[in-house]
Amino acid sequence: MKKLVVFLTALFFVFTAFAHGPTPQKVQKSVKIAASPATVWAVVKDFDNANKWLPFVSDIKIETKGEEKFRTLTLKKGGKVLEKLKGIDDDLMKIKFEIVEGDVPVADCNMYITVTKGANDNESEVQWTARFYRVYKLNPPIPEGQDDESALNAMNSVVDAALPELKKLIESQK
Amino acid sequence: MINISLKIFLILSFILNLSGCKNSTLALITNQGDDTVSVVNLDDLEVIKTLQTDEGPLGVEFIDTNHAVISNTKSQTLQVINLNNLEITNRIELGFTPLGMVSIKKEKRLYVSSWYENKIYLFDTQSWKQLLQIEVAKTPSGLAYNTKQGLLICANRDENIATIIKDNKILKTIKTGEHPFGVYTRDDQAFTVNVYSNNITQIDLNNFSSKEIKSGSHPYNMVIHKNKIFITNTQDDTLSVINKTTQELIVNLKTQEVPENIGIDETNNQLVITNWGSNTISIFDLNTLKLIKHIKTGKESRAFGNFIWPKR
Numbered sequence: 108m109k110k111l112v113v114f115l116t117a118l119f120f121v122f123t124a125f126a127h128g129p130t131p132q133k134v135q136k137s138v139k140i141a142a143s144p145a146t147v148w149a150v151v152k153d154f155d156n157a158n159k160w161l162p163f164v165s166d167i168k169i170e171t172k173g174e175e176k177f178r179t180l181t182l183k184k185g186g187k188v189l190e191k192l193k194g195i196d197d198d199l200m201k202i203k204f205e206i207v208e209g210d211v212p213v214a215d216c217n218m219y220i221t222v223t224k225g226a227n228d229n230e231s232e233v234q235w236t237a238r239f240y241r242v243y244k245l246n247p248p249i250p251e252g253q254d255d256e257s258a259l260n261a262m263n264s265v266v267d268a269a270l271p272e273l274k275k276l277i278e279s280q281k
Numbered sequence: 282m283i284n285i286s287l288k289i290f291l292i293l294s295f296i297l298n299l300s301g302c303k304n305s306t307l308a309l310i311t312n313q314g315d316d317t318v319s320v321v322n323l324d325d326l327e328v329i330k331t332l333q334t335d336e337g338p339l340g341v342e343f344i345d346t347n348h349a350v351i352s353n354t355k356s357q358t359l360q361v362i363n364l365n366n367l368e369i370t371n372r373i374e375l376g377f378t379p380l381g382m383v384s385i386k387k388e389k390r391l392y393v394s395s396w397y398e399n400k401i402y403l404f405d406t407q408s409w410k411q412l413l414q415i416e417v418a419k420t421p422s423g424l425a426y427n428t429k430q431g432l433l434i435c436a437n438r439d440e441n442i443a444t445i446i447k448d449n450k451i452l453k454t455i456k457t458g459e460h461p462f463g464v465y466t467r468d469d470q471a472f473t474v475n476v477y478s479n480n481i482t483q484i485d486l487n488n489f490s491s492k493e494i495k496s497g498s499h500p501y502n503m504v505i506h507k508n509k510i511f512i513t514n515t516q517d518d519t520l521s522v523i524n525k526t527t528q529e530l531i532v533n534l535k536t537q538e539v540p541e542n543i544g545i546d547e548t549n550n551q552l553v554i555t556n557w558g559s560n561t562i563s564i565f566d567l568n569t570l571k572l573i574k575h576i577k578t579g580k581e582s583r584a585f586g587n588f589i590w591p592k593r
Contacts, residue, residue: 130313130337130354130355131557131581133314133557133558133580135558193498193516203516217499217516219538219558236538236558238539238558244439245397
């Protein structure tokens with residue numbers, strides 16, 4: 108909850124698509140889920156209904172433009188995030204998406220989630236990776252909330268909140 | 282008896298081990314996420330040593346037959362690695378954020394791009410004295426030096442141009458695709474790899490005409506071998522193989538996650554790709570284009586620059 112508050116506090120700062128420093132930041136976390144990879148993948152790949160396991164999201168709106176698909180996440184504490192689906196690979200069990208714009212203090216944020224088989228047929232591992240930059244790209248002093256740490260805190264909060272919720276959702280379906 | 286055999290074995294192993302790095306083709310992989318360099322023996326395809334570095338190692342270049350240098354973005358330093366004993370032997374404080382590097386070995390010179398200052402610095406690689414600065418456009422990133430033409434080429438990411446420098450003066454600026462980052466040069470051509478426009482810009486160094494060649498999504502760097510162009514596509518997790526004459530795509534090879542930089546190991550006929558997302562490097566056979574192996578490195582493996590040192 109505390110991490111979620113940190114994330115939501117950080118939402119005051121506006122995302123800027125073309126501004127970032129030289130070092131991409133990385134958040135990579137995983138969770139083990141007691142269910143088959145096929146069961147887990149069916150939930151993870153469902154881009155349109157991810158609000159079921161994104162606890163900080165109050166509403167999700169899907170839009171398609173030609174072949175491209177987008178979702179707008181309305182955040183519980185206010186603000187929105189527009190994300191674009193970049194690909195679903197059923198063979199690799201990998202979904203890729205990016206933040207187009209939104210109330211998150213990151214720039215150029217690309218993410219992917221993979222599902223792999225765990226120790227037995229009824230165990231899976233879900234790994235979420237995000238690659239992004241801070242908002243401010245110039246020399247120090249860096250404005251508060253636009254530094255690497257703020258970007259990392261925000262994305263850590265997202266993943267830390269989402270993965271346990273995904274686990275809970277799938278394991279309670281059984 | 283067993284004891285003596287064991288001793289001989291240990292002594293031999295020790296000698297072989299010591300000579301191993303001198304007679305092997307090495308890859309120096311900077312791992313920006315855990316401040317290390319993974320030294321990979323490309324003959325045996327194994328990590329033989331991990332060096333702890335300053336913070337944020339990114340660039341790699343070789344400055345003479347015995348030394349490599351890495352650029353540390355967060356610490357704002359360069360560190361010199363002795364290739365014979367694989368130890369860090371020197372550390373240079375810069376006072377700016379270094380990114381790309383290219384050396385002119387005969388002249389004992391090293392160019393270093395300063396990301397935030399819109400400058401390129403020139404160093405003497407023996408005294409590490411700073412010799413001069415060249416003002417370029419915004420966010421200088423990749424650097425390459427064309428020996429034949431005596432031209433230094435610099436990608437300026439946030440201005441979508443390549444700066445062409447001769448005798449440490451700007452000769453020309455060339456419009457590129459969007460967000461040029463990596464730079465490559467061979468024969469009479471230079472190339473920038475353009476992250477946002479999903480292409481590379483090919484520049485003719487004789488008449489400075491240019492044209493674009495399509496890549497995959499968010500390309501990062503490239504190399505050329507014979508008539509093939511190889512481009513890493515960070516958002517597709519692929520390596521595009523393109524026919525240089527027709528500029529048509531031959532095949533997209535699957536790498537691991539977020540492939541960034543690429544080098545050619547001529548000795549073993551291999552391509553080496555760093556995968557930032559997977560914390561690995563991928564090795565492909567240069568002739569058959571088949572995957573040989575993925576090798577685990579440190580975190581966020583990048584190796585921006587010339588990171589492969591051939592057998593001597």
